Amino acid sequence: MSRSDPIVIQAGRGEQKYWRDVWRYRELLYLLAWRDVLVRYKQTVIGVLWVVIRPLLVMTVFTFAFGKIAKLPTEGNVPYPLLVLAGLLPWQFFAGALSEASSSLVSNANLITKVYFPRVIVPVSAVVTCAVDFAVTMCLLIGFMAWYGIWPSWRIVVVAPLFLLMFSAAIGAGLWLAALNAKYRDFRYVVPFIVQFGLYVSPVGFSSKVVPDSLAWAYMLNPMVGVIDCFRWAFLNGDGQFGWRAILCSCMVSAILLIGGLTYFRRTERSLADVI
Amino acid sequence: MSEPIITVSGLGKKYRLRHQTGARYLAMRDVLAGLFSGRKNGDHAVRAASAEDFWALRDVSFEIEPGQVVGIIGRNGAGKSTLLKILSQIVEPTTGSVHLYGRVASLLEVGTGFHPELSGRENIFMNGAILGMSRKEIVRKFDEIVAFAEVERFLDTPVKHYSSGMYVRLAFAVAAHLEPEILVVDEVLAVGDADFQKKCLGKMHEVSRGGRTVLFVSHNVSAIASLCDRGIVFDRGSISYDGAVADALALYSSAGTRVLEKQRVADGPQIEGISIDGDAAARGDIRIRLSFESPHVLKNPHLGVVVYSSQGSAVFGYNTDMDPAFESLPIANGGFEFCVPDAPLHSGLYKVTIWFGEKGRRITRVDDAIVFHFVSPIVLPSGVSPDFVGYARVNGRIAMHA
Numbered sequence: 001m002s003r004s005d006p007i008v009i010q011a012g013r014g015e016q017k018y019w020r021d022v023w024r025y026r027e028l029l030y031l032l033a034w035r036d037v038l039v040r041y042k043q044t045v046i047g048v049l050w051v052v053i054r055p056l057l058v059m060t061v062f063t064f065a066f067g068k069i070a071k072l073p074t075e076g077n078v079p080y081p082l083l084v085l086a087g088l089l090p091w092q093f094f095a096g097a098l099s100e101a102s103s104s105l106v107s108n109a110n111l112i113t114k115v116y117f118p119r120v121i122v123p124v125s126a127v128v129t130c131a132v133d134f135a136v137t138m139c140l141l142i143g144f145m146a147w148y149g150i151w152p153s154w155r156i157v158v159v160a161p162l163f164l165l166m167f168s169a170a171i172g173a174g175l176w177l178a179a180l181n182a183k184y185r186d187f188r189y190v191v192p193f194i195v196q197f198g199l200y201v202s203p204v205g206f207s208s209k210v211v212p213d214s215l216a217w218a219y220m221l222n223p224m225v226g227v228i229d230c231f232r233w234a235f236l237n238g239d240g241q242f243g244w245r246a247i248l249c250s251c252m253v254s255a256i257l258l259i260g261g262l263t264y265f266r267r268t269e270r271s272l273a274d275v276i
Numbered sequence: 277m278s279e280p281i282i283t284v285s286g287l288g289k290k291y292r293l294r295h296q297t298g299a300r301y302l303a304m305r306d307v308l309a310g311l312f313s314g315r316k317n318g319d320h321a322v323r324a325a326s327a328e329d330f331w332a333l334r335d336v337s338f339e340i341e342p343g344q345v346v347g348i349i350g351r352n353g354a355g356k357s358t359l360l361k362i363l364s365q366i367v368e369p370t371t372g373s374v375h376l377y378g379r380v381a382s383l384l385e386v387g388t389g390f391h392p393e394l395s396g397r398e399n400i401f402m403n404g405a406i407l408g409m410s411r412k413e414i415v416r417k418f419d420e421i422v423a424f425a426e427v428e429r430f431l432d433t434p435v436k437h438y439s440s441g442m443y444v445r446l447a448f449a450v451a452a453h454l455e456p457e458i459l460v461v462d463e464v465l466a467v468g469d470a471d472f473q474k475k476c477l478g479k480m481h482e483v484s485r486g487g488r489t490v491l492f493v494s495h496n497v498s499a500i501a502s503l504c505d506r507g508i509v510f511d512r513g514s515i516s517y518d519g520a521v522a523d524a525l526a527l528y529s530s531a532g533t534r535v536l537e538k539q540r541v542a543d544g545p546q547i548e549g550i551s552i553d554g555d556a557a558a559r560g561d562i563r564i565r566l567s568f569e570s571p572h573v574l575k576n577p578h579l580g581v582v583v584y585s586s587q588g589s590a591v592f593g594y595n596t597d598m599d600p601a602f603e604s605l606p607i608a609n610g611g612f613e614f615c616v617p618d619a620p621l622h623s624g625l626y627k628v629t630i631w632f633g634e635k636g637r638r639i640t641r642v643d644d645a646i647v648f649h650f651v652s653p654i655v656l657p658s659g660v661s662p663d664f665v666g667y668a669r670v671n672g673r674i675a676m677h678a
Contacts, residue, residue, distance in 0.1 A: 009365055009369065010369065010373040011368055038393075042434070111388060114384045115382065115407065270368045
């Protein structure tokens with residue numbers, strides 16, 4: 001009688017069947033994301049509306065601060081609020097994904113110490129939860145565009161690959177932070193700082209046009225710069241160009257984040273149940 | 277000859293313990309306190325934290341055949357939970373390897389993944405998926421799970437409103453319907469009331485009779501005795517015995533008795549030692565020995581013994597007055613041996629209080645002098661728990677007539 005290959009548990013082993021297990025446990029991924037979304041809105045009065053109210057408020061404040069007071073230029077004839085909103089949506093996804101992913105391992109410690117499943121599922125499900133929010137806020141953007149009478153053109157097709165790029169950057173950074181936070185708890189103070197800082201160095205409140213060329217390369221190290229610029233280009237029919245340079249930088253940085261994050265995560269995963 | 281379904285060889289797990297010796301940092305109040313007591317500041321300086329290696333498991337090897345039900349027993353801290361965590365792939369071993377030839381489902385805690393805000397229905401799906409069941413499987417077994425847990429009416433209420441009994445029943449119900457080839461269970465029977473424990477035991481019996489391989493960790497001696505045919509005893513990280521479950525339990529019991537520390541009564545008679553024969557206790561006989569020492573001859577030494585259940589209720593008492601054949605020896609150094617052959621008790625954990633003195637005068641009384649595991653040679657049928665039916669075991673019969 002032949003036997004199927006055994007599962008071998010040994011110090012330093014685990015690569016081979018890991019990705020097979022990730023596929024086997026894919027339902028758990030959806031389930032964890034579904035649970036987090038569900039729990040977030042149970043017993044709340046405003047409920048789902050909160051996902052929409054937040055960007056609206058930020059948009060108002062930024063339009064006032066950057067548009068009216070600082071009088072920063074917009075792209076073409078695009079109304080300033082729309083410029084902000086179109087930049088805000090991808091940024092909120094990225095920032096939310098970073099925050100949720102970095103704390104995901106620690107807040108799910110009860111699962112990690114009691115059940116086996118490929119741990120990478122936990123931060124990825126946190127990012128998926130934010131993607132759900134992103135989808136909801138997209139409706140807000142469509143609504144505003146309709147109000148201002150701007151209709152999307154053929155440029156819309158880049159949204160899907162842009163989303164993929166954004167998603168990979170978020171997962172890459174999220175995995176790094178999740179692993180770091182589990183090992184060194186002070187990272188939970190670092191993440192809000194990164195998010196706050198990032199909000200001002202990303203073209204959310206302003207258009208990339210105002211950034212001087214001397215700073216361009218440093219500026220574009222931020223993966224969200226390329227994403228947000230092209231997001232605006234795709235939706236808003238402004239006079240901006242498709243930022244090839246920025247997108248290239250974005251892709252490179254995202255790839256580095258993803259591969260680095262995955263490697264570091266896998267390495268830390270082995271001792272996760274011991275340190276968490 | 278069937279091939280083993282689990283092979284463990286040379287398994288070890290090491291942890292590094294950090295010892296924080298001395299103050300972490302120099303604080304103002306320490307300096308001030310030092311001024312007043314005349315000590316120098318240097319004494320409060322941060323000392324380097326030392327590290328120590330702790331081997332939770334050390335060179336563990338064993339093989340398990342498919343279909344075996346194995347009990348894993350040992351004191352707290354012996355390494356049982358660490359072994360289960362390694363088998364469940366939650367923790368990586370430091371040395372050695374495990375070969376698993378079947379799918380493992382682990383029950384290390386009841387209610388893993390339960391979220392208080394979600395309803396019972398949602399938590400069944402959540403918990404089932406976490407334990408490894410596919411969505412289709414959960415849907416198929418949904419009604420069975422709900423029936424086992426007896427929570428039909430409350431299925432759509434958030435679990436935070438459940439009573440603790442309902443919570444634990446639901447959690448176990450989901451886990452009980454796993455169908456893995458290898459089931460690993462850690463102490464989950466420790467929670468819940470008597471009814472629940474009855475149900476759990478019954479279900480575990482069903483699972484084991486169904487031909488699955490089960491690894492069962494518990495301190496519940498009667499559960500282990502009734503479910504398992506093989507016992508592995510762990511002691512401080514290594515296996516001290518691997519064989520028939522009765523023998524394993526005997527070794528565990530004798531390791532679990534305490535020898536009394538000397539009680540200092542100045543210049544008076546004192547108890548040298550109290551012990552119980554663990555092997556005998558694991559076979560249904562109670563044999564307790566007490567030895568004493570006295571500077572002067574005791575005229576009429578007497579002994580009293582009260583046996584209590586683990587819950588603290590008295591099961592029976594016996595003393596030298598009750599034994600018509602007892603003859604007191606006027607000696608200074610000697611001992612007593614108290615025997616109850618074939619004691620009519622159910623298996624379980626019992627505590628003994630000893631009274632030692634002379635006729636009419638108490639010398640010492642020791643509460644909880646001995647804690648021992650008693651294994652009755654007659655095992656209760658599955659699903660019946662001794663906590664539910666009392667401690668005395670009677671040889672009764674029931675017959676019907678028309």
